[in-house]
Amino acid sequence: MKKVVLVTGANSGIGLALCERLLSQDAQLQLCLACRNMQRAEAARQALLVSHPQAQVTLLHLDVGNMRSVLRAAEEFKQKYNRLDYLYLNAGIMPNPRVDHKAFYKGLFSSNVVHMFATGEGLLTQEDKVTPNGLQEVFATNLFGHFLLVRELEPLLCQMDHNSLVIWTSSSNARRSAFSLDDIQHQKGREPYSSSKYASDLLSLALNRHYNNRGLYSSVICPGLVMTYLTYGILPSFFWTLIMPIMWLIRIFTNTFTLSPYNGADALFWLFMQKPESLDPMAKYHSLTSGLGNNYTQPHKVRTDSQILSLIFFMPILGDFRY
Numbered sequence: 672m673k674k675v676v677l678v679t680g681a682n683s684g685i686g687l688a689l690c691e692r693l694l695s696q697d698a699q700l701q702l703c704l705a706c707r708n709m710q711r712a713e714a715a716r717q718a719l720l721v722s723h724p725q726a727q728v729t730l731l732h733l734d735v736g737n738m739r740s741v742l743r744a745a746e747e748f749k750q751k752y753n754r755l756d757y758l759y760l761n762a763g764i765m766p767n768p769r770v771d772h773k774a775f776y777k778g779l780f781s782s783n784v785v786h787m788f789a790t791g792e793g794l795l796t797q798e799d800k801v802t803p804n805g806l807q808e809v810f811a812t813n814l815f816g817h818f819l820l821v822r823e824l825e826p827l828l829c830q831m832d833h834n835s836l837v838i839w840t841s842s843s844n845a846r847r848s849a850f851s852l853d854d855i856q857h858q859k860g861r862e863p864y865s866s867s868k869y870a871s872d873l874l875s876l877a878l879n880r881h882y883n884n885r886g887l888y889s890s891v892i893c894p895g896l897v898m899t900y901l902t903y904g905i906l907p908s909f910f911w912t913l914i915m916p917i918m919w920l921i922r923i924f925t926n927t928f929t930l931s932p933y934n935g936a937d938a939l940f941w942l943f944m945q946k947p948e949s950l951d952p953m954a955k956y957h958s959l960t961s962g963l964g965n966n967y968t969q970p971h972k973v974r975t976d977s978q979i980l981s982l983i984f985f986m987p988i989l990g991d992f993r994y
């Protein structure tokens with residue numbers, strides 16, 4: 672049976688690199704690129720077809736931050752396909768990022784320096800906005816639209832004869848202290864990205880609790896620090912080029928500087944090679960790259976408690992949101 676794979680945010684960066692790796696591994700794959708910008712999506716499809724001319728690659732229009740678009744896309748997908756083996760929830764945004772330069776220079780001369788570079792902790796704030804659905808944009812895009820997509824695709828994901836895997840692209844910037852159940856959309860804070868990524872770690876764990884007995888498994892990954900449109904949006908590209916030698920140097924001390932989209936996609940690709948039921952339901956899988964440039968994937972337990980896991984799944988907004 673040909674495997675069906677859906678990837679959100681597949682037209683650039685880590686998502687596109689993943690698609691390349693998936694097609695190199697399994698030429699029989701039915702790959703669906705779910706993107707909001709159809710021009711870029713078509714360009715990505717053509718690029719994939721250059722290296723894999725026989726591949727079956729389709730496009731699905733999806734703006735994951737717009738709940739109507741999510742419902743429409745899920746309907747269209749269900750009409751086209753009768754199974755879904757891997758659902759990669761990879762699209763993500765970090766709008767209007769600001770670097771706290773003072774914190775950066777302070778961190779540079781502290782014992783925390785490697786951790787600071789690996790996670791960006793305390794260095795970044797973002798300016799969020801409200802979408803036409805009345806949701807915070809970062810929450811809607813990075814978390815809620817994806818959650819709705821999982822719920823809508825449930826009939827394809829929960830099937831008797833095979834298991835399926837949902838995979839969230841999270842981040843090492845996901846921080847428990849940035850997230851609060853009382854402000855799940857992070858309306859009050861200035862770190863919506865960190866909050867949304869921690870919420871995706873939690874939701875992935877919660878999905879395992881609720882769906883494993885129906886054949887749906889969920890995993891969450893961290894790609895490390897990767898040079899993509901997302902990172903080029905934080906500092907101007909000439910600046911990144913300037914500090915690139917330093918970045919390569921830092922790679923000797925931290926294996927989280929994966930840098931290329933190919934390396935960053937390692938954990939996403941590694942999960943494709945595993946049996947969903949053999950995975951640790953409480954783990955986050957990290958793409959790592961050694962100083963010599965070797966890729967590998969390593970699991971780390973997600974730090975959480977049982978109560979928050981039970982609560983997040985039943986948050987009113989996740990259960991009965993009206994669009």
Ligand SMILES: NC(=O)C1=CN([C@@H]2O[C@H](COP(=O)(O)OP(=O)(O)OC[C@H]3O[C@@H](n4cnc5c(N)ncnc54)[C@H](OP(=O)(O)O)[C@@H]3O)[C@@H](O)[C@H]2O)C=CC1
Nearest residue numbers: 680682683684685734735736762763842896897899900901
């Ligand atoms: N780069 C890094 O260092 C890290 C990245 N990540 C995560 O990796 C994921 C991929 O990002 P990355 O490859 O780095 O960056 P890119 O900006 O290259 O990719 C982001 C993708 O998400 C898509 N996207 C954004 N918003 C929407 C939307 N509303 N609907 C549909 N698609 C959307 C973009 O499409 P479009 O072209 O239309 O904008 C693009 O394809 C993100 O979730 C990010 O948070 C996590 C940790 C580190």
Ligand SMILES: CC(C)CCC[C@@H](C)[C@H]1CC[C@H]2C3=CC[C@H]4[C@H](C)C(=O)CC[C@]4(C)[C@H]3CC[C@]12C
Nearest residue numbers: 770775788789790791794842843844895896905
């Ligand atoms: C001279 C300066 C002002 C240099 C500032 C460097 C910082 C802008 C970057 C240092 C570490 C970077 C990050 C680390 C982790 C990433 C995380 C995994 C993610 O999901 C998104 C991007 C990061 C937060 C990234 C952002 C830039 C840095 C903070």
